[in-house]
Amino acid sequence: MCGAEFKALPEGVQRVAAALQAHGHPHMPRMLDDAARTAQQAADVLGILVGQVAKSIIFRRKSDDAAVLVITSGDRRVDEKKVEAHVGKIGRADAGFVKERTGFSIGGVSPIAHATPPVTLIDQELLRFEVVWAAAGHPHGVFPLHPTDLERLTGAPVVDVVQEVSA
Template structure:
């Protein structure tokens, strides 16, 4: 994907593509025919396991109103108590908060290229897979990566933040 191809993408996907290109990531965003607003929709569209979808969950840290991004496997549920033990008290983030802090609409929140840098945590459950897929800034956009790429691209720690984990 070269410059003109990137410029034809929706704005959020352009931001993600620029970050991926600048970091030397091998896989730029792809556009899906149908929206993949949920991990299940993305897995179905890509023909992969639900767990291979790196879903981005945004919380609102109460003490300073900073976005907390938890990237976890599509087949897992975030344990908010575990997240709070790492970053402080969190609450739910509504659509306006998500859009204002990340620059992305819910259903297209990428793990990179946020409007404001979030506190980011990567759940270790993603490392069960050699290949994962993440949202690319738009409900129709995804990109392929390996779990270690996610760690490299975000600089975030790999932790246990899901229900039922050790």
């Protein structure tokens, strides 16, 4: 890509595309006809398992008001106590906080290219898959990657941060 292709993309997707390109990632964002604001919507549109959606969830750390990004598998629920064991006490982040800190609206939060770098944790459950799909800075934007690419792109550790799955 020479850069001209980015101009037709929404601003958030342009930031994600530039970050992917800077890291030498082989896949650029793809714009979908339908919105993929939830993991289930993304899975339905892409024709993949909901677990293959790398959802980005933002929390607010209480001690310093930092954004905490948890990247988890779309079929899992975050265990806030497990997250707190890694980063300290957290609370919910409202839409204004998410937009201010990440530069993205809820439903399109990418795991990369944030306005302010967050404290990031990657859920180990994502490693179950060969390919996962993440939001690319817009509810219609996504990009594919191998779960271990998240470590390289974010510098974040892979940890257990989800609720136990009942059999």
